[in-house]
Amino acid sequence: MRRAGTSNNYNHIRYFIVILLLIFGVNNGFAQKKRSELQTKSSLAIKYYNAKDYEKAMPLLKEVHKLSRNSTYFRYYINSLVELKRFDEAETMIQGEIKKQKTPRPEYYVHWGRVLKVQKRNEEAEAKFKEAIDKIPANKGSYLITANAFLTWGEYEYSKQTYQKGRETLKGEEFNYELARAYLYLRDYDNMVEEYMNLLRQDEKHLSRVQSSLSSAMRLDIDNGLRDKFRGQVLRRIQAEPQVIGYNRLLIWFFLQEKKFSSALRQSIALDKRTGVEAGQIAQLGNMALANKEYTEAQKAYGYLMAQGTDSPFYRQAYSRNIHASYLQYINEFSDDEAKGKTLSEEFEAGLAYLKIGVATLYLVREYAHLEAFYLNNTEKALAILKEGLKVPQLKPEQIGVLKTEKADIYVYADDPWEAMLIYSQVIDANKKNTLGDEVKLKKARLGYYMGNFSWAKAQLDVLKASTSKLTANDAMELSMMIGNNLNLDTTAVPLTMFAKADLRFFQNKTEDAMAILGLLEVTYPYHSLVDDILFRKAKIEVDNQNYALAAEYLITITTDFSYELLGDDALYMLAELYHYNLDEKEKAKDLYKQMLSMYPGSVFIEESRAKYRELRKIYPDKEPEGTEGLFDRAIENTEF
Numbered sequence: 001m002r003r004a005g006t007s008n009n010y011n012h013i014r015y016f017i018v019i020l021l022l023i024f025g026v027n028n029g030f031a032q033k034k035r036s037e038l039q040t041k042s043s044l045a046i047k048y049y050n051a052k053d054y055e056k057a058m059p060l061l062k063e064v065h066k067l068s069r070n071s072t073y074f075r076y077y078i079n080s081l082v083e084l085k086r087f088d089e090a091e092t093m094i095q096g097e098i099k100k101q102k103t104p105r106p107e108y109y110v111h112w113g114r115v116l117k118v119q120k121r122n123e124e125a126e127a128k129f130k131e132a133i134d135k136i137p138a139n140k141g142s143y144l145i146t147a148n149a150f151l152t153w154g155e156y157e158y159s160k161q162t163y164q165k166g167r168e169t170l171k172g173e174e175f176n177y178e179l180a181r182a183y184l185y186l187r188d189y190d191n192m193v194e195e196y197m198n199l200l201r202q203d204e205k206h207l208s209r210v211q212s213s214l215s216s217a218m219r220l221d222i223d224n225g226l227r228d229k230f231r232g233q234v235l236r237r238i239q240a241e242p243q244v245i246g247y248n249r250l251l252i253w254f255f256l257q258e259k260k261f262s263s264a265l266r267q268s269i270a271l272d273k274r275t276g277v278e279a280g281q282i283a284q285l286g287n288m289a290l291a292n293k294e295y296t297e298a299q300k301a302y303g304y305l306m307a308q309g310t311d312s313p314f315y316r317q318a319y320s321r322n323i324h325a326s327y328l329q330y331i332n333e334f335s336d337d338e339a340k341g342k343t344l345s346e347e348f349e350a351g352l353a354y355l356k357i358g359v360a361t362l363y364l365v366r367e368y369a370h371l372e373a374f375y376l377n378n379t380e381k382a383l384a385i386l387k388e389g390l391k392v393p394q395l396k397p398e399q400i401g402v403l404k405t406e407k408a409d410i411y412v413y414a415d416d417p418w419e420a421m422l423i424y425s426q427v428i429d430a431n432k433k434n435t436l437g438d439e440v441k442l443k444k445a446r447l448g449y450y451m452g453n454f455s456w457a458k459a460q461l462d463v464l465k466a467s468t469s470k471l472t473a474n475d476a477m478e479l480s481m482m483i484g485n486n487l488n489l490d491t492t493a494v495p496l497t498m499f500a501k502a503d504l505r506f507f508q509n510k511t512e513d514a515m516a517i518l519g520l521l522e523v524t525y526p527y528h529s530l531v532d533d534i535l536f537r538k539a540k541i542e543v544d545n546q547n548y549a550l551a552a553e554y555l556i557t558i559t560t561d562f563s564y565e566l567l568g569d570d571a572l573y574m575l576a577e578l579y580h581y582n583l584d585e586k587e588k589a590k591d592l593y594k595q596m597l598s599m600y601p602g603s604v605f606i607e608e609s610r611a612k613y614r615e616l617r618k619i620y621p622d623k624e625p626e627g628t629e630g631l632f633d634r635a636i637e638n639t640e641f
Helices: 003-051 054-068 071-084 087-100 106-118 122-133 140-152 156-169 174-184 189-204 206-218 226-241 245-259 261-275 278-293 295-306 315-333 338-355 359-375 378-391 397-413 415-429 433-448 452-465 472-488 494-507 511-524 530-546 547-561 568-582 588-598 604-619 631-637
Strands: none
Touching: 003 071, 003 206, 071 087, 071 106, 106 122, 122 156, 122 378, 122 452, 122 530, 122 568, 140 156, 140 174, 140 378, 156 174, 156 568, 174 206, 189 206, 189 226, 189 245, 206 226, 206 245, 206 604, 226 245, 245 261, 245 278, 245 511, 261 278, 278 295, 278 315, 295 315, 315 338, 315 359, 338 359, 359 378, 359 397, 378 397, 378 452, 397 415, 397 433, 397 494, 415 433, 415 568, 433 494, 452 472, 472 494, 494 511, 494 530, 511 530, 530 547, 530 568, 547 568, 568 588, 568 604
């Protein structure tokens, strides 16, 4: 039996716990409300501040700082007062904050100096800036905060002096990275590079950080002064301190930024012979060269990796990529050389015998078959190669689809359109949930166009205009509009039929036949609306024949006389690509990529044009009219394409 006293004590404890929970709940709710209120006011304050509505921002920033004691809000508050020319109030606020501090915080003297300098009280401002540096406590954090305050107000020289004093005062703290940034703002490239080199000498783990910073600096380098200084300094460092491997890796990175793959590869191979660990970098370099259509340099990289022997973890990858590079070089540069084609066929055969036909080599199977059919006119062998590829167990529908699509293409080449149509249909049925399905629908519709079934083809193309793949949708729209524009203009479909036949011959790699048909069409119907399409097809044929200058002439005619037509952006982009990769006029290419951004902002090629323009601009900076520096850069940075 429980005693009454015990029961009363128990009840008192329960009552006390309930009271505590209620108090805690009230306090917690109150704190949450305060946090929410602070967040709302700070968001509104920043919104007004960013909109330069300082009259509204100022009282909110003052209140938020008072509640949060966050120094950023205080700086924004002071700047708002400065913008409103309430200088006395700004000084009073800063002095009041300094008086509250048990230990002076140097950044507040920086703010004070800023207020004085805006009033052109320069001597007083300099005194406050120097006082700020003198008052920095002997710890790294305080030096960083003070220097950042100087950077915020654009006082780069004082920021530099802050870091230099920190280097003298704090033993073991070099502030290399921070000083380099200050030198960048001061456009003192020699000392900036020197600091980055010193940082790299300390520890190569800083390499990616240095690369990123240099990349940003080089984008701001208008006259290439930084690039020249960097190249000279890094070469001197390599000679003076050969034991610092980071310098070599930095030079290789620089060559890659400049697209100098030959120099980058030479340095990488030399470094690998010293360290024995550069194989991954060389493989990546080969892939980059290949992506930039530098086929010979890619093959050199893969060849070096293959020479390391079959035990190398990169051997098989290099072997397959080397064949792939040879194939791309052949179809782009030597497609009319049958002897080279046969040699390449032997490379494929030997390569697949060694590597074996499997999931990892399916792309080689497809390329081998394409070579045999479209360039060596051996369709039976091509189909047999694809048959072996299709025997690989447990292939995914998309993998099967890629090989079967190539098979259908070969039947189109062999003038067996009905077999091709059947296989395309099979691929579409098996790939309804991926982009391959839409790509093959486009091929099937195009085949209908080749066969003269224009109305049917146009109906299929109109559906494909809603494809999730931008490229497929764009191609579908262009072909649909071309059919629609030219089918209804004449009482006869003869010109469009002739043009479709030329397109078929071009697809079949029978470029002489295609050119003959286009020439006849041009003579027979000189004023037909197909004139820009004829010029564009001729340009493509001449590219295939490596007659790049003639191809450029056709494209220039389109961009000059028919820029408003559907093929305007295609022609401009193709012309830029020719100048970039084939005619070695990269500065012209840069200007054309830039032109794409302003003339055709909705083009499917806009993202690639923007990326390539930015890359080339690093080497060939824009010569902008005085007073407009950076306007175009900011425009493309802030535009979503």
